[in-house]
Amino acid sequence: xxxxxQNSPSLSVQEGRISILNCDYTNSMFDYFLWYKKYPAEGPxxxxxxxxxxxxxxxxxxxxxxxxxxxxxSLHIVPSQxxxxxxxxxxxxPTGNTPLVFGKGTRLSVIA
Amino acid sequence: EAEVAQSPxxxxxEKSQAVAFWCDPISGHATLYWYRQILGQGPxxxxxxxxxxxxxxxxxxxxxxxxxxxxxxxxxxxxxxxELGDSAMYLCASSVGTSDTQYFGPGTRLTVL
Numbered sequence: 001x002x003x004x005x006q007n008s009p010s011l012s013v014q015e016g017r018i019s020i021l022n023c024d025y026t027n028s029m030f031d032y033f034l035w036y037k038k039y040p041a042e043g044p045x046x047x048x049x050x051x052x053x054x055x056x057x058x059x060x061x062x063x064x065x066x067x068x069x070x071x072x073x074s075l076h077i078v079p080s081q082x083x084x085x086x087x088x089x090x091x092x093x094p095t096g097n098t099p100l101v102f103g104k105g106t107r108l109s110v111i112a
Numbered sequence: 113e114a115e116v117a118q119s120p121x122x123x124x125x126e127k128s129q130a131v132a133f134w135c136d137p138i139s140g141h142a143t144l145y146w147y148r149q150i151l152g153q154g155p156x157x158x159x160x161x162x163x164x165x166x167x168x169x170x171x172x173x174x175x176x177x178x179x180x181x182x183x184x185x186x187x188x189x190x191x192x193x194x195e196l197g198d199s200a201m202y203l204c205a206s207s208v209g210t211s212d213t214q215y216f217g218p219g220t221r222l223t224v225l
Contacts, residue, residue, distance in 0.1 A: 004154070041221070043116070043216035099157040099168060100155075102155050103154050104153050104154050105152075105153075
């Protein structure tokens, strides 16, 4: 049973446009959410995070939105750049000393 | 910028052989994690250390996998014997504490023939 779901395996966006990556979760005990970016043959790189007490966190071109009632979060990248092409993983952490739970990832392709 | 180091980057082995992976976390990070990532899936935790102690190894196949962090710094993950289904990317991550952001190394891509 997947607790963190990224239902879109892939997404293509034109350079300069907005990329929106979505993530749904089922466990109401998750209190912290993170997005990681992964290039081929490299480890995941931390991108941005959000606590469950917030509904938005922004860092430069990246903004994460959290809708707790819908158990949904999204990552917005604007404007999208070709270097943003990678696999993006959504991860969630339950309350307490328990490990991160990752989604399966969404492959973003930004087309010049 | 401090990084998590892993070696080797790639490993090809035959089934029934033994393999070992090494990880050196970011200096000062007390928590160390080993994950396995199968193609098309997200990383899944194998084992978590707090200093030299195992905090969570519930998903570690203990009949063939072992992990140690003897001095609470670097860590080794071993598989003996390797099986075809062990082919995956093995990722190491570290964090200051258990509630802090995890930073990943480049991973070791294991292929078992």
